[in-house]
Amino acid sequence: MRPVTTQRRDRATIEDVASAAGVSVATVSRALRGLPNVATSTRQRVKDVAEQLNYSPDPAAARLAAGHTRTVTVVVPHLNGWYISNVVAGAEALCSDAGYDVLIVGIGSSADFSRLLSASYQLERRTDGLIVIEVPVAEHEAESLASRGISLATVGVAAAGHPAIRIDNIEVGHIAARHLVELGHDRVALIGVQKQPLHSDVAVDRRRGYVEGLSELGVELDPSMFVEGDFGIDAGQEAMAALLVARIPPTAVFSLSDEMAFGALIEMKRRGLEPGTDVSIMGVDDHAFSRVVDLTTISHGVAEHGIAAARLLLAQMARGHADRRASTDDHQGVDLGTASQPAMPITLVRRATTAAVR
């Protein structure tokens, strides 16, 4: 019964490997990291010894010495929405396959985000890259990141000079307008006018596209038919309640998110109204649950968005490495990130909650 004192000294260090393989630590480091200028035979021997000793470099030591962290940070407004969880899932899978640790940070307000970026938080000492999901990034923030050597890819929002995964939200609005008008609706509402704490421009764009689409199709707008919503279920229910008591209620409503549409559905049921028959309603997201209630919606990738963002980020970080290796000299910081990717695909999914006006 040995006195378990501490678990000190059972972990192999680079020196153990070096002496066991009969080379210097520098060679071990090079060999294991796939750097050039190592004889194939040496490299193999080192690898074998390392494996046998169960060695792998201490991340903290490597970070301290090398200056980068092999860590990516995923920034989200919250983790309990369907869309965001799925994006995170996709991003995490790819990053961790690529050997990166992935940190996650939930942002309650834009103040939280500033704090994350504030000099004193030492973000650049914690992470090599950021995947920011639906949290707006101000121009000076984007620049600050670039100048600090932190790579960035965004999802659902844009950041000047950095790659972004997004869908064409204007087009989303157009599609909704077209679909509803084709069904003969002309008293149409919208749920989801900005009211979020952390406001991105997805709401703004979808709305704009909707408005544009409607007027192009000659449909008159009634501003009172545009109601607030934070993209959650409850907001949707409240919004629908407000719409249904209007002097002249809408015959169709476009909800900027499926979740709000679900709330709206609750309210309709409460009032004995049949979706599609009494009032048409459609959302955006193709939430897993939309199929359950047969909600017409506009579908886009989810995990795909996370994967795509991760891919861009990884590429950017790899490029950064190369750069650093190549030119120790100047290059104006802010040109990283080939920016604007093509918009991700979206498609209208016609289901039962929208139908021709009676």
Add this chain to the structure above:
Amino acid sequence: MRPVTTQRRDRATIEDVASAAGVSVATVSRALRGLPNVATSTRQRVKDVAEQLNYSPDPAAARLAAGHTRTVTVVVPHLNGWYISNVVAGAEALCSDAGYDVLIVGIGSSADFSRLLSASYQLERRTDGLIVIEVPVAEHEAESLASRGISLATVGVAAAGHPAIRIDNIEVGHIAARHLVELGHDRVALIGVQKQPLHSDVAVDRRRGYVEGLSELGVELDPSMFVEGDFGIDAGQEAMAALLVARIPPTAVFSLSDEMAFGALIEMKRRGLEPGTDVSIMGVDDHAFSRVVDLTTISHGVAEHGIAAARLLLAQMARGHADRRASTDDHQGVDLGTASQPAMPITLVRRATTAAVR
């Protein structure tokens, strides 16, 4: 146009603070970390200087020197289920408020988890504590963690000797049995027999409680009425389809998760069956959308579970610190973690999908 070479040398180090405050680095370190044996005046001065210099310690350096990481790792089977996302959300919030970085790792198979724990991954160099959500932890794994000084708290699964947040899943089964039998059902089914890649015992326990409850109430069991399901929507739909084509279909079904119940609902609608009227169905979780379809379910905390787990973990880690500080000598590793917490509360939520048998 200065040659932006690199962003080197604008970050304050502990030495900058030391010299600016006219003390040694050791004193700065003590002062800033709230250690004893620092004159109040000195401490204040150091703090002021640090603030002014926008100093904060480099995490990698601190980790390397101190041996712990101020990082907690959340381990999940996947991130796209409603329950798990919410648990993660709660845990993340608490841990990051406590000043910990939170890493997230998605486990595809139990092999992935073993890899995480394998000596060569150096988990103890990456994290101080683990929150494991619905990923089974083998006994030797739990011991290994304890001996390596990694704290552990689990959610939805147990790990010998470590605190766990859980609900009484046997009781969940009992509640379901009682509810259905009280409504007069006696041909009852169950959806969700284990079929998951990473199988915990929640399914086993719920089922067992259900079976027990039913027999206690004198209801006969038909094994063919127990069908597989991986807790997702599609599985629920398939399961329900199978049940409905049985020679004698059930009059009520208990789905081990709300999501599977949603799938079942789809199938019922597809066949023109009315939930509650034609067949009663209930789930477990009180998923956000259960309200939308008026699903009877068994509710439990969600974010609360994550928060509770985080709380236990933080306490444990704090205790670990104290221990280390107090006795540099022996103490049998595996006694950390006061283990078994009381089960978290659960409640039956009666809604429209269950009703008295006709």
Add this chain to the structure above:
DNA sequence: ATGAAAGCGCTAACAA
């Protein structure tokens, strides 16, 4: 209460 100095385990110049 404070300081000096020895690492923590690795990476990256620079030499050889």
Add this chain to the structure above:
DNA sequence: TTGTTAGCGCTTTCAT
């Protein structure tokens, strides 16, 4: 191709 060595920025004895 390989080895030597100077850090990276902090924590922690051990002195004082």
